[in-house]
Amino acid sequence: xxxxxxxxxxxxxxxxxxxxxxxxxxxxxxxxxxxxxxxxxxxxxxxxxxxxxxxxxxxxxxxxxxxxxxxxxxxxxxxxxxxxxxxxxxxxxxxxxxxxxxxxxxxxxxxxxxxxxxxxxxxxxxxxxxxxxxxxxxxxxxxxxxxxxxxxxxxxxxxxxxxxxxxxxxxxxxxxxxxxxxxxxxxxxxxxxxxxxxxxxxxxxxxxxxxxxxxxxxxxxxxxxxxxxxxxxxxxxxxxxxxxxxxxxxxxxxxxxxxxxxxxxxxxxxxxxxxxxxxxxxxxxxxxxxxxxxxxxxxxxxxxxxxxxxxxxxxxxxxxxxxxxxxxxxxxxxxxxxxxxxxxxxxxxxxxxxxxxxxxxxxxxxxxxxxxxxxxxxxxxxxxxxxxxxxxxxxxxxxxxxxxxxxxxxxxxxxxxxxxxxxxxxxxxxxxxxxxxxxxxxxxxxxxxxxxxxxx
Numbered sequence: 472x473x474x475x476x477x478x479x480x481x482x483x484x485x486x487x488x489x490x491x492x493x494x495x496x497x498x499x500x501x502x503x504x505x506x507x508x509x510x511x512x513x514x515x516x517x518x519x520x521x522x523x524x525x526x527x528x529x530x531x532x533x534x535x536x537x538x539x540x541x542x543x544x545x546x547x548x549x550x551x552x553x554x555x556x557x558x559x560x561x562x563x564x565x566x567x568x569x570x571x572x573x574x575x576x577x578x579x580x581x582x583x584x585x586x587x588x589x590x591x592x593x594x595x596x597x598x599x600x601x602x603x604x605x606x607x608x609x610x611x612x613x614x615x616x617x618x619x620x621x622x623x624x625x626x627x628x629x630x631x632x633x634x635x636x637x638x639x640x641x642x643x644x645x646x647x648x649x650x651x652x653x654x655x656x657x658x659x660x661x662x663x664x665x666x667x668x669x670x671x672x673x674x675x676x677x678x679x680x681x682x683x684x685x686x687x688x689x690x691x692x693x694x695x696x697x698x699x700x701x702x703x704x705x706x707x708x709x710x711x712x713x714x715x716x717x718x719x720x721x722x723x724x725x726x727x728x729x730x731x732x733x734x735x736x737x738x739x740x741x742x743x744x745x746x747x748x749x750x751x752x753x754x755x756x757x758x759x760x761x762x763x764x765x766x767x768x769x770x771x772x773x774x775x776x777x778x779x780x781x782x783x784x785x786x787x788x789x790x791x792x793x794x795x796x797x798x799x800x801x802x803x804x805x806x807x808x809x810x811x812x813x814x815x816x817x818x819x820x821x822x823x824x825x826x827x828x829x830x831x832x833x834x835x836x837x838x839x840x841x842x843x844x845x846x847x848x849x850x851x852x853x854x855x856x857x858x859x860x861x862x863x864x865x866x867x868x869x870x871x872x873x874x875x876x877x878x879x880x881x882x883x884x885x886x887x888x889x890x891x892x893x894x895x896x897x898x899x900x901x902x903x904x905x906x907x908x909x910x911x912x913x914x915x916x917x918x919x920x921x922x923x924x925x926x927x
């Protein structure tokens with residue numbers, strides 16, 4: 472499947488005008504009356520549906536100047552069959568938050584049939600410190616574009632934009648994206664672009680194959696640092712040159728570590744961008760957003776978050792999973808990978824000190840409501856609770872597996888990366904491959920960590 476986008480950013484109005492064409496094949500195994508798309512920016516139209524407004528502390532951190540509306544405002548949609556003429560269609564939203572867009576296919580969309588959906592819309596970018604929003608002259612455009620919903624077990628996945636975690640389930644597609652911004656603004660994204668300036672505007676062109684999503688960060692405040700690591704162009708964008716160099720160094724080291732341990736990084740570039748938001752980082756294919764507060768702090772707090780985000784290129788970008796119902800499968804594994812990075816870069820003692828301080832202490836906390844690392848996102852009451860349980864307790868499970876295998880978990884992870892590259896792994900697939908590669912039934916240990924409620 473493929474995505475073609477032509478977009479133009481108006482920094483004065485904080486709006487992105489978009490023309491988007493989706494070339495999609497019906498892989499559901501049955502005829503469909505409509506294609507279903509996710510339009511995540513619409514969740515930000517109201518405090519009732521904004522994921523950044525669910526907690527008081529999060530709201531204050533994300534909306535420093537009060538609530539600001541974000542939206543994806545459709546202008547029109549047309550559908551064409553292979554070789555046929557495109558026809559306007561009467562699309563509709565099927566959820567209150569308007570994040571589920573149904574695009575009807577006249578006379579039905581047959582199994583294995585290709586169609587083209589062409590859409591025009593305007594993304595209203597809210598003034599907020601978040602993965603989607605503008606703050607302090609930095610436009611973060613995470614989950615800003617319409618994207619196909621996933622078909623699973625006989626239905627379209629239409630999960631809400633949960634206030635906790637990263638509820639974005641998607642399959643890999645080939646993205647071709649052109650973005651026009653005012654001259655003097657830098658545009659970073661999922662891939663490394665070519666750039667051409669004329670008539671006061673700069674056009675950035677991205678060709679980004681096999682990616683689950685596509686994100687952008689735009690600013691005229693950025694300094695950049697670049698280097699090559701194992702044939703990959705690594706770029707860092709930050710509001711201070713020394714910050715950019717520090718980001719670059721950590722990004723290079725993490726890419727080298729994980730490529731050696733798990734298998735080669737598949738994309739031609741990797742980019743780290745500073746943004747303002749009250750979280751550590753946010754992963755997208757071939758890039759990550761890193762919180763300005765962490766860049767202020769520097770040191771281990773920054774290094775460990777960068778390593779975690781880089782690990783997501785293996786566990787999310789390449790090996791997909793279900794971030795709504797099985798968030799441990801990418802988050803806990805990325806946290807475990809970060810521990811392996813600490814060991815490679817700073818020695819075993821540093822890793823063990825981190826495990827003692829963060830993971831073992833997390834196992835001693837009683838979390839209310841029976842929440843476990845294997846719980847779906849809607850069971851968690853806050854980001855801090857989610858991080859404690861999924862990141863730290865979940866990573867403790869991977870540490871336990873590694874000990875059971877006498878340090879041999881990497882052998883499984885290499886096989887896991889190869890087996891599920893650019894696909895999606897279920898929990899059952901994870902457990903089955905683990906048994907296949909190790910020759911051991913480790914399901915009781917997994918259940919103990921993921922599904923057993925801890926009382927302290």
